Amino acid sequence: MAWLNVAHRKLVKLAFAVFTLFGIISFLTAGPSKPTRIQHNFQRKPLAQSARQHAVKREFYHAWTAYKDHAWMADGLMPLSGSRKQQFCGWSATLVDSLDTLYIMGFDDEFQEAVNATLTIDFSGTVGDCVVNLFESTIRYLGGLLAAYDLSNDVRLLPKLVELGNLLHSAFRTPNGMPCTHCKLGAKDVLLRAPNSASLADVGSLYLEFARLAQVTQDDKYMRTVEFLADAFSRAQNQSSIAGLWPEIVIPSSTDGDNGRFAKGNFRYSLGALSDSAYEYLVKTHLLLGKSTKIYESMWKSASRQIKRHLLFRAFIPPANKADVIFSGIATMVPSGDEPMLETRTEHLACFSGGMFAIASRIFNEPRDFDVGKQITNGCVWAYHNSPTGIMPEALTTLPCSTGDGKQCAWNESYWDQESRRPANCLMADCDKYTFPPGFLQVSDPSYKLRPEAIESVFVMWRMTGDEYWRDVGWSMFESIIEHTRSAYGHASLLSTMEMFDQDRYEKGLMVRKVLARRHDDMESFWFAETLKYFYLLFSDPGLISLDEWVLNTEAHPFRLTPGIRGF
Numbered sequence: 001m002a003w004l005n006v007a008h009r010k011l012v013k014l015a016f017a018v019f020t021l022f023g024i025i026s027f028l029t030a031g032p033s034k035p036t037r038i039q040h041n042f043q044r045k046p047l048a049q050s051a052r053q054h055a056v057k058r059e060f061y062h063a064w065t066a067y068k069d070h071a072w073m074a075d076g077l078m079p080l081s082g083s084r085k086q087q088f089c090g091w092s093a094t095l096v097d098s099l100d101t102l103y104i105m106g107f108d109d110e111f112q113e114a115v116n117a118t119l120t121i122d123f124s125g126t127v128g129d130c131v132v133n134l135f136e137s138t139i140r141y142l143g144g145l146l147a148a149y150d151l152s153n154d155v156r157l158l159p160k161l162v163e164l165g166n167l168l169h170s171a172f173r174t175p176n177g178m179p180c181t182h183c184k185l186g187a188k189d190v191l192l193r194a195p196n197s198a199s200l201a202d203v204g205s206l207y208l209e210f211a212r213l214a215q216v217t218q219d220d221k222y223m224r225t226v227e228f229l230a231d232a233f234s235r236a237q238n239q240s241s242i243a244g245l246w247p248e249i250v251i252p253s254s255t256d257g258d259n260g261r262f263a264k265g266n267f268r269y270s271l272g273a274l275s276d277s278a279y280e281y282l283v284k285t286h287l288l289l290g291k292s293t294k295i296y297e298s299m300w301k302s303a304s305r306q307i308k309r310h311l312l313f314r315a316f317i318p319p320a321n322k323a324d325v326i327f328s329g330i331a332t333m334v335p336s337g338d339e340p341m342l343e344t345r346t347e348h349l350a351c352f353s354g355g356m357f358a359i360a361s362r363i364f365n366e367p368r369d370f371d372v373g374k375q376i377t378n379g380c381v382w383a384y385h386n387s388p389t390g391i392m393p394e395a396l397t398t399l400p401c402s403t404g405d406g407k408q409c410a411w412n413e414s415y416w417d418q419e420s421r422r423p424a425n426c427l428m429a430d431c432d433k434y435t436f437p438p439g440f441l442q443v444s445d446p447s448y449k450l451r452p453e454a455i456e457s458v459f460v461m462w463r464m465t466g467d468e469y470w471r472d473v474g475w476s477m478f479e480s481i482i483e484h485t486r487s488a489y490g491h492a493s494l495l496s497t498m499e500m501f502d503q504d505r506y507e508k509g510l511m512v513r514k515v516l517a518r519r520h521d522d523m524e525s526f527w528f529a530e531t532l533k534y535f536y537l538l539f540s541d542p543g544l545i546s547l548d549e550w551v552l553n554t555e556a557h558p559f560r561l562t563p564g565i566r567g568f
C-alpha cells in the first residue's frame with residue numbers, strides 16, 4: 001500500500017502549497033484585516049436582514065413623503081393633523097436632520113432633492129429675532145450638515161456649514177467666553193452674556209460638532225473654543241457636591257475660578273434629562289480627537305467612577321430575559337450632607353448610557369464596564385417588554401434592591417403586593433382598578449415621544465457582540481412602536497404607554513378596530529434622524545457606518561473618524 005501513502009503525502013503537500021499560495025494572494029489583495037477596536041469581528045456574510053431592513057425603510061418613506069407633501073421645509077410635520085410646525089428658527093429642522101438617513105437608506109434622488117433644498121436655507125439672513133437654541137441647533141442643524149457632507153463629500157454643502165457654523169459660534173462672543181445658550185444671535189450691537197443658569201447638556205455637549213467643523217474647514221477658531229470649553233468643565237469637575245460629576249444645572253456666567261461656582265447650579269445629578277449628552281460627549285469627543293488630547297479621557301474616568309457609585313442601581317423587578325439588569329437614577333447631594341440620596345426614577349433619555357459604557361469599555365480598556373453597558377441596555381429592554389404597549393415610558397420608578405450586595409435581588413410576589421399597594425405610589429385617579437405591571441412602582445411620565453435612546457444602545461450592543469439576541473429584541477421594539485404610533489402623516493408620539501383603548505384606524509384602505517395607545521400630534525425630527533436610523537442600521541450589514549470609522553453625535557449624525565487623530 002506504499003503508493004497510496006506516497007500519493008497521500010503528495011496530496012497533503014499540494015494542498016499545503018495551494019493553501020499557502022491562497023493565503024499570500026489574499027494577504028496581498030486584501031491587505032491585513034482592518035483592526036477593529038469597537039465593533040465585533042464579523043466574519044459571516046451577508047449579515048443584512050433584508051425583510052426587517054425594508055420594513056424600517058418603508059416606515060421612514062411613509063413619514064418622509066408626508067413631510068414632503070404637507071410640511072416641506074418646515075421644522076416639523078404634525079403627524080395627526082398634517083399641519084406644519086416651526087420650532088428651531090424655521091430653518092427646516094426635519095429636512096436637515098434627515099439628510100444623512102436618506103443617504104444611508106439609499107434614497108439617492110430624495111437625498112439630492114433634499115440637499116438642493118438645504119442649499120437654499122438662509123441661516124444668517126433669516127435669523128432675525130429668533131432666540132437660537134444653541135444646543136438643539138448645534139446637534140440637529142450643524143450635526144446634520146456635517147454628516148451629510150462627510151457621507152456625500154458634496155462640496156456645495158461647505159459654504160452652508162461655514163455660514164451656520166459662524167452664526168452658532170457667535171454665541172461664544174461673551175465677556176467670559178462661555179456660550180449664550182438661548183440668545184438672539186441675529187441682533188446687531190447687542191452684548192451677549194453667558195446665562196446665570198443653564199442645563200448641563202446645553203453647555204456640555206457642543207464639543208463634538210465644533211471639533212468636527214474645525215477638522216472639515218481647517219479653521220482653528222472652532223477648535224480653540226472647544227478646548228476652552230473642555231478646560232472649563234475639567235476645572236469645575238471636582239468642585240460640585242459630588243466630585244467628578246456636574247449637576248444638572250450649571251452657571252455659565254461664572255467660569256473664572258471663584259470657588260468653582262460653575263458646577264454649583266444645583267445639587268441633582270443624573271444621566272437623564274438636562275444632563276445626558278454631557279457625559280456621552282466625553283467618550284465621543286475622545287473618539288474624534290483622543291490621539292491629540294487626554295482631557296476627555298481623564299474627565300470620563302473621574303465621572304464614570306462616580307456614575308457607577310452614585311447613579312446606577314439594581315431594581316426589584318421580575319426576572320428580566322434571564323439577564324441581570326441595571327438602572328440609572330437621580331442622586332441629590334446637599335453640600336452639608338453625608339451621602340447622596342438616590343431617587344430610583346429612571347428615564348428613557350438615560351437609556352443611551354448602555355451604549356456609552358460599552359464603547360468606553362473598549363477605547364479605555366475597562367472590560368468590566370462592558371457588562372455595565374450591557375446591563376443598562378437590558379434594563380431598558382425589560383421596560384419595553386413589560387409595559388402594556390411594549391414601549392418603555394418616558395419615566396418610571398422601580399423599587400431598589402435592598403440586599404445591598406450589588407447582586408440582583410430575587411423577585412418576591414408577596415413583598416411586591418405589599419409595597420406596590422401603598423397609596424403614595426398611586427398617581428392614577430382610580431388606583432384599585434388600575435395597576436402597573438409588576439416591577440413598575442410608579443410611572444411619573446407615561447408618554448413615548450418617539451425617542452431613540454433604547455434602540456441606540458441595542459444597536460451598539462449588536463455591533464459590539466454580533467449576538468443576534470439584540471436584533472431580535474430590537475425587532476420586537478420596532479413592531480410595538482410602529483403598531484401604536486403609525487398615523488396618516490407619519491408617526492405620532494404617545495400620550496401613555498401604560499393604557500390602551502379601542503380605536504378605529506385606517507389600514508391599507510380599510511377601517512379596523514384595534515386596542516391601541518392614544519396618540520399625540522407631535523413628531524420630532526429625531527424620529528427621522530435617530531430612531532429610524534438606528535433601527536435601519538441594526539438590520540443592515542455591520543459594515544454600514546462601522547463604529548470603528550464613524551462617531552455618531554447625540555442626534556445620531558455620523559462624523560468620519562481620522563486614523564492617527566481618533567482616540568484608538
Ligand SMILES: *[C@@H]1O[C@H](CO)[C@@H](O)[C@H](O)[C@H]1NC(C)=O
Binds near residue numbers: 109112
Ligand atoms: C439638484 O441641483 C443640481 C444642480 O443645480 C441639479 O443638477 C440636479 O438635477 C438637482 N437634483 C434634484 C433631484 O433636484
Ligand SMILES: *[C@@H]1O[C@H](CO)[C@@H](O)[C@H](O)[C@H]1NC(C)=O
Binds near residue numbers: 243
Ligand atoms: C478630580 O479628582 C479625581 C479623584 O481624586 C482625580 O483623579 C482628578 O484628577 C481630579 N480632577 C481634577 C481636574 O482635578
Ligand SMILES: *[C@@H]1O[C@H](CO)[C@@H](O)[C@H](O)[C@H]1NC(C)=O
Binds near residue numbers: 412
Ligand atoms: C417575601 O416577602 C414577604 C413579605 O415581605 C416575606 O414575609 C417573605 O419572607 C419573603 N419571602 C422570601 C422567600 O424572601
